[in-house]
Amino acid sequence: MSALHPYGLQNYAYIAAGVIAFGNIAFGALYMYSLGVFNEGGGSYTASMRYLAPTLSLIVAVTLIQDYVLTIVVSALSGADQFCRSSMPMASPGSGISPSEHSWLLLPGL
Numbered sequence: 001m002s003a004l005h006p007y008g009l010q011n012y013a014y015i016a017a018g019v020i021a022f023g024n025i026a027f028g029a030l031y032m033y034s035l036g037v038f039n040e041g042g043g044s045y046t047a048s049m050r051y052l053a054p055t056l057s058l059i060v061a062v063t064l065i066q067d068y069v070l071t072i073v074v075s076a077l078s079g080a081d082q083f084c085r086s087s088m089p090m091a092s093p094g095s096g097i098s099p100s101e102h103s104w105l106l107l108p109g110l
Contacts, residue, residue, distance in 0.1 A: 038046055044064060048057035 034047070040046070042049075045057050045061045048060045052060075
């Protein structure tokens with residue numbers, strides 16, 4: 001837990017680990033319960049359709065689709081960033097060279 005060291009909080013790391021472990025156990029139990037209630041499948045859309053209104057279930061479905069799309073976009077951009085940093089080590093942070101000085105490397109026509 002070296003991220004806590006600069007602030008002197010490393011002595012309290014066990015509390016954070018305990019809270020995370022409790023959260024994992026609680027959400028795992030709730031997930032197993034929901035598998036029993038909604039054993040026919042359908043996920044959030046089916047649950048909101050059963051307990052809420054059809055309009056709200058449609059909002060839930062659209063929100064989930066947006067979440068999936070944004071997850072894919074962020075993952076792809078992160079991979080592209082890592083690829084660019086590994087192929088151009090001189091433009092990485094801490095090298096002392098700003099990426100703008102070597103921006104001509106990104107232009108294949110020049």
